[in-house]
Amino acid sequence: MNKSVCIIPTSTTNQTHKRGLKMNLSFSEEDLKFQQEVRSFIKENYPSDIKEKMDTGIPTTKEDIVTWQKILSEKGWFAINWPEEHGGTGWSVTQKFIFQNELAEANTPNIVPFGVSMCGPVIYTFGNEEQKEKFLPDIRDNNVWWCQGYSEPGSGSDLASLKTKAEKKGDKYIVNGSKTWTTLAQNADWIFCLVRTDSSGVKQQGISFLLIDMKTPGVEVQPIITIDGSHEVNSVFFDNVEVPAENLIGEEGAGWNIAKFLLAHERTGIGGIPHLKREIRRLRDITEELPLNEGFLKDDSLFMDKLNKIEIDLVSAEYTELRTLAAMSAGGHPGPESSILKIGGTDIQQSLSELFVEALGYYAHPFMSESDLLSNEKRIGPDFAATVMPHYLNYRKVSIYGGSNEVQRNVIAKAVLGL
Amino acid sequence: MDFLLSDEQKQLQDLIQQFIQKDYPFDVREKLVKSEDGFSKEFWKTFSTFGLLAMPFPEEDGGYNGGPVDIMVILEAFGTGLIVEPYIPNIVLSGNLISNLGTQDQKDAILPNLFSGDMHLAFAFAEPQSRFDLNDVTTSAEEDGDNFKINGYKSVVMNGPAADKLIVSVRTSGNQLDKSGISLFIVDRDTSGVSLRDYSNIDGSKASELTLENVVLSKDAMLGEEGNAFSSIEHVVNLATLAISAEAIGIMQKMNELTLEYTKTREQFGQALSQFQALQHRMVDCFMVHEQTKSLLLMAATKLNDQAEDAVKSISALKYQVGNAAKLIGEESIQLHGGMGVTEEMSIGHYFKRLTTIRTIFGNSDYHLKKYSSL
Ligand SMILES: Cc1cc2nc3c(=O)[nH]c(=O)nc-3n(C[C@@H](O)[C@H](O)[C@H](O)COP(=O)(O)OP(=O)(O)OC[C@H]3O[C@@H](n4cnc5c(N)ncnc54)[C@H](O)[C@@H]3O)c2cc1C
Ligand SMILES: Cc1cc2nc3c(=O)[nH]c(=O)nc-3n(C[C@H](O)[C@H](O)[C@H](O)COP(=O)(O)OP(=O)(O)OC[C@H]3O[C@@H](n4cnc5c(N)ncnc54)[C@H](O)[C@@H]3O)c2cc1C
Numbered sequence: 001m002n003k004s005v006c007i008i009p010t011s012t013t014n015q016t017h018k019r020g021l022k023m024n025l026s027f028s029e030e031d032l033k034f035q036q037e038v039r040s041f042i043k044e045n046y047p048s049d050i051k052e053k054m055d056t057g058i059p060t061t062k063e064d065i066v067t068w069q070k071i072l073s074e075k076g077w078f079a080i081n082w083p084e085e086h087g088g089t090g091w092s093v094t095q096k097f098i099f100q101n102e103l104a105e106a107n108t109p110n111i112v113p114f115g116v117s118m119c120g121p122v123i124y125t126f127g128n129e130e131q132k133e134k135f136l137p138d139i140r141d142n143n144v145w146w147c148q149g150y151s152e153p154g155s156g157s158d159l160a161s162l163k164t165k166a167e168k169k170g171d172k173y174i175v176n177g178s179k180t181w182t183t184l185a186q187n188a189d190w191i192f193c194l195v196r197t198d199s200s201g202v203k204q205q206g207i208s209f210l211l212i213d214m215k216t217p218g219v220e221v222q223p224i225i226t227i228d229g230s231h232e233v234n235s236v237f238f239d240n241v242e243v244p245a246e247n248l249i250g251e252e253g254a255g256w257n258i259a260k261f262l263l264a265h266e267r268t269g270i271g272g273i274p275h276l277k278r279e280i281r282r283l284r285d286i287t288e289e290l291p292l293n294e295g296f297l298k299d300d301s302l303f304m305d306k307l308n309k310i311e312i313d314l315v316s317a318e319y320t321e322l323r324t325l326a327a328m329s330a331g332g333h334p335g336p337e338s339s340i341l342k343i344g345g346t347d348i349q350q351s352l353s354e355l356f357v358e359a360l361g362y363y364a365h366p367f368m369s370e371s372d373l374l375s376n377e378k379r380i381g382p383d384f385a386a387t388v389m390p391h392y393l394n395y396r397k398v399s400i401y402g403g404s405n406e407v408q409r410n411v412i413a414k415a416v417l418g419l
Numbered sequence: 420m421d422f423l424l425s426d427e428q429k430q431l432q433d434l435i436q437q438f439i440q441k442d443y444p445f446d447v448r449e450k451l452v453k454s455e456d457g458f459s460k461e462f463w464k465t466f467s468t469f470g471l472l473a474m475p476f477p478e479e480d481g482g483y484n485g486g487p488v489d490i491m492v493i494l495e496a497f498g499t500g501l502i503v504e505p506y507i508p509n510i511v512l513s514g515n516l517i518s519n520l521g522t523q524d525q526k527d528a529i530l531p532n533l534f535s536g537d538m539h540l541a542f543a544f545a546e547p548q549s550r551f552d553l554n555d556v557t558t559s560a561e562e563d564g565d566n567f568k569i570n571g572y573k574s575v576v577m578n579g580p581a582a583d584k585l586i587v588s589v590r591t592s593g594n595q596l597d598k599s600g601i602s603l604f605i606v607d608r609d610t611s612g613v614s615l616r617d618y619s620n621i622d623g624s625k626a627s628e629l630t631l632e633n634v635v636l637s638k639d640a641m642l643g644e645e646g647n648a649f650s651s652i653e654h655v656v657n658l659a660t661l662a663i664s665a666e667a668i669g670i671m672q673k674m675n676e677l678t679l680e681y682t683k684t685r686e687q688f689g690q691a692l693s694q695f696q697a698l699q700h701r702m703v704d705c706f707m708v709h710e711q712t713k714s715l716l717l718m719a720a721t722k723l724n725d726q727a728e729d730a731v732k733s734i735s736a737l738k739y740q741v742g743n744a745a746k747l748i749g750e751e752s753i754q755l756h757g758g759m760g761v762t763e764e765m766s767i768g769h770y771f772k773r774l775t776t777i778r779t780i781f782g783n784s785d786y787h788l789k790k791y792s793s794l
Contacts, residue, residue: 156757158687181758226761227768233758291548293555294595302785354746357775358783361550362575365620365776380618380628381547381574389621393772396753396761404757406697 031094038102045071046106054107057387058373059230062145062187065109069142072111079116079140086124086132087140093329097322104274112184115139115146118262119192122209126250126258135211149179149193149212149236150259156181157407159194160203160256164238166195166210168245168252173197173210175218175241181401185221185234188214194259197252207255211247218242226397228390229369263403271345273318279352280311286359290382297359306358310351317344336415339408346398346405353392364389422717428492434469435493439500445766448501452623456581458504460536467536472510475658480518480530487658487723491665491716498669501770503623508578509533511662513540513586515655516603520643525605529584541582543573543629544652551782553588553652554598558631560589567591567641569604569612569634579627580617583608587631591646598649603642610634622773657734660781661719664741667777668716671709671744674752674770678702681756681767698755705748712737712744735791741777742784749774 027035050064072078080096082088091099103111111117120139123131138144155162164177175195185191191212198206212219218241224233250258284307287298297303324337357364363381367389379386399405413419424432442462451459466472474489476482490511497506510533517529517540532538549555558571569589576585585606593600606613612634615627643651679702682692692698719737722730749771753760756767782790 151758156687158689161687161689225763227763227772229763292550293548293552300785302789350750358779358785361779361783362545363547364779365575365622366618366626367621368618380616389775392775393621393761393768396750397758399754400757400761404754406695409697 027094027098031098034095035098035102038099039106041075041077042102042106042108045075046108047071050109051107054109057384059370060109065112066142066145068109069111073141078111078142079120081117082120082140083124086120086136093325097325101274101277104278107278110272110275112145114148114183114188114192115142115144118148119146119190119211122192122249122258122262125261126209126254130246131249144189145184145187147182147185147188147191147214147236149182149191151181152178153180157404159259160207162194162196162207164193164195165199166197166208166243168197171245173243173245173248175210175212175238175243177238179236179238180233181224182221182234182236183232183401185214185236186223186231190214191219191236192249194255197255204256205253207259208252209249209255209258210243211249212238212241212243216241216243226394228393229367230390230394232394271317271321271341272349273314273321273345276314276345276348276352277318280307280314283307283352283356283359286356286382286384290359303355303358306355310348310355313344313348313351317341317348320344336411339403339411339416342402343405343408349398350395353388353395356388357392360385360388364392424488424492428489431469431471431474431489432492432496435471435496436499438465438469439496439502443500443502445501445769448503448623449769452503457619457623457625458581463504464536466504466506467534471506472514472536473534475510476514476518476530476534480526481534482518487661487720490658490662491720494662494665495669495716498666498671499673501623501670501673501766501773505539505578505581505624507659507662507666508541508582509539511659512542512577512655515658516542516586516642516651517605519654520603520648520651524639525642529605538583539578539581541576541578541585541627542655543576543579543585543587544656545574545576546572547574551786552596553656554601554649555596556588556590556601557595558587558589560591560602560604560636562591563635565638567604567636567638569606569631569636571631573629573631576615576627576629577624579615579629580625582627585613585629586642587629588648588652593646600646601648601652602645603648603652604636604640605642606631606634606636606640610636620776622776623769624776653731656781657723657731660734660738661716661723663777663780664716664719664737667741667745667774668709668713670770670774670777671705671712671748674748674767674774675702675705675709677767677770678705678752678755681759685757692755701751701755705751708744708747712740715740729794732791732794735782735787735794738782739784739787739791742787745774745778 047067050060050068053060053064069078077089079087080089080091080099084090116139120136123135139146150159152162152164164175164179166173166175179193191214193210193212194207195210196206197208200206218239220237222235223231224235225231226233287304288296290297292299321341324341360381363385366380368379368386373386470483471493473482474485474493478484494506514533517526529538533540544553546555546557558569558573560567560569571589573587585608587604587606589602589604590600591602612632614630617625617627620626682698685692715737719733722733752767753771759765760767762768
């Protein structure tokens with residue numbers, strides 16, 4: 001059989017550094033011990049009912065996700081990137097890398113990023129002491145679900161043109177307007193928003209960063225159904241919503257800079273590389289099982305070439321991410337380089353999702369609704385088939401969201417190439 | 420050399436376009452897709468009155484003597500309106516098999532009803548392991564006195580749910596991949612031992628999984644000669660490949676129009692999206708690829724019409740290119756629509772879904788590249 005390249009060695013090697021090449025691609029004894037610790041923790045604590053859903057492509061519920069994230073919180077392994085004073089792990093870059101890989105290996109639900117990877121870092125970087133005390137523990141402990149209220153119907157790529165208005169009245173802001181594409185707002189307790197507090201100057205200047213409780217009167221969530229038939233995104237409407245002024249993060253008008261800080265954070269990890277490594281192996285396994293004439297799909301050399309090309313792309317993306325992480329741990333910040341990771345990772349996510357469709361041939365076409373998936377009726381075609389086409393369709397989003405790949409190219413042109 | 424359509428063909432095109440404009444707007448199509456049947460039996464009858472259902476059949480069978488070029492014209496127009504009514508499985512595949520191979524009795528029993536829109540047919544040719552190889556047949560028919568006993572499994576039978584009768588490819592002799600030894604049977608839906616599991620596809624069409632368990636059929640049910648069906652199967656599938664390629668080209672034309680229109684009206688950064696050169700070049704690429712693929716379509720339709728020696732090879736060239744063009748135009752159209760492109764609400768995503776399934780149906784680009792190389 002065709003083996004994957006060993007992307008990261010799992011054993012230590014005796015490194016002989018040649019000519020001052022100071023590169024070390026292997027794990028230390030300690031790292032390996034850590035890997036074992038993570039692995040056995042997951043094995044013992046990953047609930048079997050959630051695992052079964054993940055393995056068979058049955059949609060997970062809000063409860064499933066919260067349950068799993070709380071298991072990590074209780075272990076102290078949730079807000080892994082946060083400063084230790086707020087409940088972070090203090091792990092090295094290598095340890096974080098190992099941890100992410102083990103989570104993906106075990107096929108655990110993706111961590112919902114809006115609280116822990118987006119709002120949390122904004123609050124501990126820009127918030128005041130009361131805000132840190134009020135919000136951070138609930139994010140870390142998974143008591144509150146956050147969503148991201150940036151995009152508006154008229155403001156997608158041109159985010160700075162946003163119009164949702166927040167007018168200061170005494171110790172309150174009165175918010176009017178609408179947000180769109182808000183991922184999982186139907187589950188959310190709170191939303192962090194970019195709002196316009198001033199329309200007099202340059203569009204970037206009058207933007208502020210405001211936290212809003214979704215239960216406040218005047219907040220309304222409406223579902224948007226996507227082409228894969230799922231309900232993942234929403235419109236959120238604000239009709240004279242009263243928000244305490246203390247929910248403003250940073251200064252009034254500082255929202256754009258905060259947003260840019262956050263966007264850089266959003267982009268590291270957006271490539272989803274650990275998960276892709278697992279998926280590529282899964283597809284390789286599938287090629288050995290899917291019947292093709294008198295043999296199996298793996299006998300189709302054109303198909304296998306494509307699989308191997310994607311794997312090579314993945315290795316380059318992974319090593320690019322590792323380089324970025326290493327630079328960050330040496331004191332840098334995720335900057336425009338993370339745009340490369342976003343483009344690279346999402347390209348691979350999309351090509352791999354397409355290759356799953358190709359693997360199935362006709363059996364990619366039957367459509368099963370969520371209730372079909374939940375029923376015990378036998379699926380049409382191979383067991384894993386039902387989620388393959390929806391996944392391909394759904395993943396068109398990855399080159400659109402988080403700053404579209406065109407916008408990312410503009411960022412690289414401007415900020416990296418200096419054009 | 421002449422790439423122009425005849426006056427009749429132009430009229431046919433106009434007729435369908437008018438129908439789409441008047442009777443088949445996107446919201447109507449969406450309601451049909453969600454209905455029990457998944458399409459409109461009434462519109463199907465309308466197509467009969469238009470003469471579409473009898474178009475590609477010889478006069479002696481009650482048809483209008485149309486050929487591959489007429490099929491191309493019909494399906495390309497269907498593509499622009501994303502028409503979901505099952506023309507290819509009914510007419511191009513099954514109707515042609517009956518017309519090409521049927522005895523007079525078989526034709527009399529079926530063709531008038533097919534042309535009037537009263538009877539639906541489906542052709543069950545694929546099996547789970549066969550992928551796109553029409554010669555890979557394991558469903559077996561054993562001779563048993565005057566009868567045949569059929570056992571096997573057919574996958575993804577297009578139009579299975581509506582079909583009154585099914586044409587099934589079975590092996591009467593030889594090994595799994597042999598081209599000889601394949602025969603066809605006409606099977607009534609309610610024959611004992613026949614079970615269909617009906618379902619919807621992602622593109623809004625309907626299909627079935629077909630299980631045949633000790634299905635006993637008389638010799639009269641056989642369509643064509645015993646063991647010699649392969650070349651006829653290949654012939655109708657080639658026609659169907661042309662047809663579905665034409666549909667794809669109609670879809671691509673529409674997607675390009677929709678995207679151009681959208682980027683001209685959607686503004687970001689104080690200007691229409693269509694003003695960004697990065698996007699202009701991509702729309703130009705999509706436009707060019709549609710034109711170039713359309714050229715291959717015309718070539719292949721003409722070659723098939725003339726029964727040219729390299730007709731089959733030109734079909735593979737066409738379908739290979741359709742697969743590539745569909746990927747480019749499909750994915751770029753969604754991308755250029757931004758978030759709106761992935762919503763169920765807009766038609767663009769529905770065009771994308773149909774275009775995506777067409778990439779696979781009757782063989783994907785890899786399959787046809789290999790076939791092209793081998794011919
Ligand atoms: C969910 C989401 C995620 C996104 N992710 C990203 C992302 O990862 N990266 C990304 O770049 N974009 C991302 N975007 C898009 C968005 O941030 C912008 O499209 C992009 O940054 C370019 O916008 P711009 O030209 O207005 O901003 P800029 O490039 O910031 O501004 C253009 C000009 O405006 C002026 N200006 C900028 N800031 C200020 C200020 N504070 N005060 C006064 N003048 C100012 C300067 O003259 C500057 O040259 C995302 C959008 C959304 C909705
Ligand atoms: C599934 C999904 C989930 C999302 N989740 C969230 C969320 O939770 N919170 C949130 O705030 N937002 C979210 N978004 C919104 C997302 O960030 C926006 O869709 C994105 O910023 C693009 O904006 P738009 O959809 O309005 O497209 P538009 O800005 O209208 O862009 C349309 C096309 O034009 C291109 N384009 C635009 N400007 C330029 C330019 N200057 N140069 C070249 N090309 C350009 C774009 O790249 C795109 O291809 C989500 C989107 C999706 C699809």
